[in-house]
Amino acid sequence: MVDLRDSQGRRWQISIGSEHAICDEQEIVNSHTFEIDARPNRLWIDNRLAHVIKVGDDWWVHLDGAIHVLSIDEHGAGGGGEADGMVAPMPGKVLEILCQVGDTVEEGQTLIVMEAMKMEHRIAATESGTIATIHHSVGEQVDAGATLIDIEPPESVE
Amino acid sequence: MLEPDWMVNAPRPITKILVANRGEIACRIFRSCAELGIGSVAIYSESDRGSLHQQTADESVYLPGDTLAETYLNIEAILSAARETGADAIHPGYGFLSERSSFANAVKAADLVWIGPSAHAIDEMGDKISARRAMVEAGVPVIPGEELPLDEPDDMVDELVRAATRVGYPLLLKASAGGGGKGMRVVREPRNLQREYAAASREAATSFGDGTVYVERLLEKSRHVEVQVLCDSHGNAVHLFERECSIQRRHQKVVEEAPSPVLDEITRTRMGEAAVNAARAVDYEGAGTVEFLLAEDGDFHFLEMNTRLQVEHPITECISGTDLVVEQIRIAAGLPLPFNQKDLSIRGHAIEVRIYAEDPSNGFLPAIGPLALFRPPSGPGIRLDTGVREGDEARIDFDPMLAKLIVHAPDRDAAIRRMKRACEDFVLLGVTTNLGFLCDIMGHPAYHAGETTTDFIEVNWPEGWDTEISDVTPFVAAAAEQFGLSRKATVVESSGGRGSPYNPFQTLRRSFP
Numbered sequence: 001m002v003d004l005r006d007s008q009g010r011r012w013q014i015s016i017g018s019e020h021a022i023c024d025e026q027e028i029v030n031s032h033t034f035e036i037d038a039r040p041n042r043l044w045i046d047n048r049l050a051h052v053i054k055v056g057d058d059w060w061v062h063l064d065g066a067i068h069v070l071s072i073d074e075h076g077a078g079g080g081g082e083a084d085g086m087v088a089p090m091p092g093k094v095l096e097i098l099c100q101v102g103d104t105v106e107e108g109q110t111l112i113v114m115e116a117m118k119m120e121h122r123i124a125a126t127e128s129g130t131i132a133t134i135h136h137s138v139g140e141q142v143d144a145g146a147t148l149i150d151i152e153p154p155e156s157v158e
Numbered sequence: 159m160l161e162p163d164w165m166v167n168a169p170r171p172i173t174k175i176l177v178a179n180r181g182e183i184a185c186r187i188f189r190s191c192a193e194l195g196i197g198s199v200a201i202y203s204e205s206d207r208g209s210l211h212q213q214t215a216d217e218s219v220y221l222p223g224d225t226l227a228e229t230y231l232n233i234e235a236i237l238s239a240a241r242e243t244g245a246d247a248i249h250p251g252y253g254f255l256s257e258r259s260s261f262a263n264a265v266k267a268a269d270l271v272w273i274g275p276s277a278h279a280i281d282e283m284g285d286k287i288s289a290r291r292a293m294v295e296a297g298v299p300v301i302p303g304e305e306l307p308l309d310e311p312d313d314m315v316d317e318l319v320r321a322a323t324r325v326g327y328p329l330l331l332k333a334s335a336g337g338g339g340k341g342m343r344v345v346r347e348p349r350n351l352q353r354e355y356a357a358a359s360r361e362a363a364t365s366f367g368d369g370t371v372y373v374e375r376l377l378e379k380s381r382h383v384e385v386q387v388l389c390d391s392h393g394n395a396v397h398l399f400e401r402e403c404s405i406q407r408r409h410q411k412v413v414e415e416a417p418s419p420v421l422d423e424i425t426r427t428r429m430g431e432a433a434v435n436a437a438r439a440v441d442y443e444g445a446g447t448v449e450f451l452l453a454e455d456g457d458f459h460f461l462e463m464n465t466r467l468q469v470e471h472p473i474t475e476c477i478s479g480t481d482l483v484v485e486q487i488r489i490a491a492g493l494p495l496p497f498n499q500k501d502l503s504i505r506g507h508a509i510e511v512r513i514y515a516e517d518p519s520n521g522f523l524p525a526i527g528p529l530a531l532f533r534p535p536s537g538p539g540i541r542l543d544t545g546v547r548e549g550d551e552a553r554i555d556f557d558p559m560l561a562k563l564i565v566h567a568p569d570r571d572a573a574i575r576r577m578k579r580a581c582e583d584f585v586l587l588g589v590t591t592n593l594g595f596l597c598d599i600m601g602h603p604a605y606h607a608g609e610t611t612t613d614f615i616e617v618n619w620p621e622g623w624d625t626e627i628s629d630v631t632p633f634v635a636a637a638a639e640q641f642g643l644s645r646k647a648t649v650v651e652s653s654g655g656r657g658s659p660y661n662p663f664q665t666l667r668r669s670f671p
Contacts, residue, residue, distance in 0.1 A: 002635070002636040002639045002640060004632050004635055004636060006627060006628075006631075006632055007519075007625060007627065008627050010627075012632040012636070014632060014633060014636035015636075016633075016636055016637050016640040016641075021632075021633070021636075023629070023632070028629070030633065032630070032633050032637075034633075034637045034641075036637075036641050036643065040643065041531055041643065043634060043637060043638055043641070043643060045630065045633065045634050045637070046630075050631075050634045051531060051533070051585045051587065052587075052634060052635070052638040052643055053530045053531045053587050053588060054638070054639075054643070055527065055528060055530050055587075055588045059634075059635035059638055059639065060530065060531070060587035060588055061587075061631045061634045061635055061638075062531075062585045062586075062587060063628070063630065063631055063634060064582075065581070065582025065583070065597060066582075066594055066597070066625065066626065066628065067586070067587065067591075067593060067594055067625075068625070068628055068631040068635075069590075070631060070632055070635035072639065089520060089521075089523050090523050090524050090525070090526070090554075091526065091554050092554070095360075113357070115364075116523075116524055116554060120357055120360075120361055121521075121523065144526070
């Protein structure tokens with residue numbers, strides 16, 4: 001059994017050799033025919049040639065002129081992730097921080113200005129709420145995926 | 159290979175060229191050097207050790223240091239690399255020092271041949287204000303706009319607001335010294351003016367060391383059309399027709415084509431003549447590009463002149479049957495142009511796409527990663543100008559452009575079909591690229607209809623772009639995982655016998671090289 005996540009966040013459970021697979025708890029018939037040949041990075045599915053390569057936990061697939069990335073999910077690891085963290089979309093340097101801890105911010109509001117590849121990028125709030133933590137300061141170098149800011153969702157007011 | 163006779167007998171013969179650049183453009187120039195029997199020298203920084211450009215040149219010189227200022231922008235080190243290797247000419251490529259007049263002067267002062275225009279032409283055209291003035295004098299039409307003085311920062315806000323009001327919204331804030339989309343900001347409403355000004359002037363200061371900003375009316379629904387010119391040192395000047403570079407994101411070009419799908423013969427001739435006049439106005443020498451904004455009604459305005467070889471020069475080479483790098487070298491060697499305007503004509507249609515390591519489904523943010531699989535398309539009329547190959551890495555330290563894919567076909571429709579097929583055939587895995595997005599542009603009815611205005615991407619993908627999801631590829635990935643295709647070589651022993659954990663439908667294909 002292989003557990004995968006596609007670029008849309010759908011989770012797949014597929015067993016090659018079994019006639020059905022599961023995508024987000026929906027059953028899908030696995031009627032595909034696979035062939036492999038002696039050359040690496042090639043796989044035939046239903047007589048169509050796919051190029052594949054694994055980088056880290058991701059399978060990169062080129063099929064029918066399109067490229068897809070499928071991530072291997074560790075068994076049992078739930079989706080979710082840090083629901084209320086804002087992460088750096090790319091490695092770069094923090095240029096400006098436009099909020100303070102305790103500020104109330106609205107979804108879409110620019111909170112951080114980053115610089116990467118000599119361009120400025122504005123990082124906007126992913127949701128409305130209160131700034132709980134700011135993890136980096138101006139001038140700091142951050143990696144892709146680094147959590148920048150935690151936002152606490154607003155408490156519901158009766 | 160021996161040098162051609164024309165080089166041996168040239169007024170300033172060139173025997174070895176140092177390219178003060180990296181990546182695909184360095185590789186491109188080295189190829190022409192090889193064909194001319196001219197020696198080639200690469201410079202490289204630590205992170206380019208073992209890169210394609212270092213290995214393509216005949217010789218290479220390592221420039222120590224972690225910053226651009228210590229390496230690709232280090233005039234002293236570059237000149238001493240030329241001395242050390244006996245190079246007698248320097249080609250700057252594009253970007254880096256290509257439009258620094260101080261570099262042009264330093265090269266000449268070191269008694270080397272500078273493959274580019276004079277320092278005077280670079281300065282005149284490099285400063286948007288003096289370029290405007292020169293164009294107005296030469297009778298070339300310009301866009302309404304004003305420069306902002308920076309000497310009195312306190313009065314600046316009022317100045318800015320006044321200038322913006324005179325120019326009118328929507329407007330564009332541009333770094334005076336800028337280019338390539340850096341330091342450029344669109345302001346649609348007065349309330350965003352100050353914020354965008356701060357960002358533009360900061361980007362301008364970091365990228366160009368000069369925070370002066372220029373306010374210009376944003377002409378929407380316009381097209382970016384540029385004309386290639388070549389001028390020799392004997393007073394001859396020709397244009398090699400236009401390129402249309404309207405499809406842009408973040409003010410950086412993504413798709414370029416030649417000729418423009420909309421220009422009629424009369425406008426083409428007028429624009430070509432305007433471009434030649436623009437070049438003559440600054441006594442231009444070498445290859446240059448005059449950019450125009452073409453309005454819906456057929457009016458065109460001078461935008462700027464790029465005093466260097468352009469990224470998108472290959473499409474002009476395709477349709478005009480020339481090698482612009484060879485022409486640059488000939489001109490620098492003091493030779494006259496081998497053709498005049500009457501000898502030049504447009505043959506077929508060419509398209510270039512820039513393959514960027516970026517995520518078009520996430521605001522075109524730069525992406526990094528290994529080029530784990532890099533299998534370019536091939537076939538008639540397909541050219542790849544690349545600075546990378548399989549096994550290289552897309553890194554954060556340089557621009558995210560990996561390669562340029564160029565096609566040439568008898569007509570525009572055939573060229574679009576060829577490009578779509580070429581993009582589909584390109585297997586580039588390991589780092590996110592814009593290839594899928596480029597395929598969709600090539601398949602878009604608006605592109606086929608030639609509706610290539612500068613807001614093409616915003617208009618046709620207002621909600622942003624996303625890949626189509628596939629219900630087949632998860633099975634491919636699952637099968638690849640199960641069959642252990644991540645290993646270097648896939649060795650399949652027999653169809654059964656291993657407890658057969660495989661799909662019952664599976665057959666095994668054995669093939670031997």
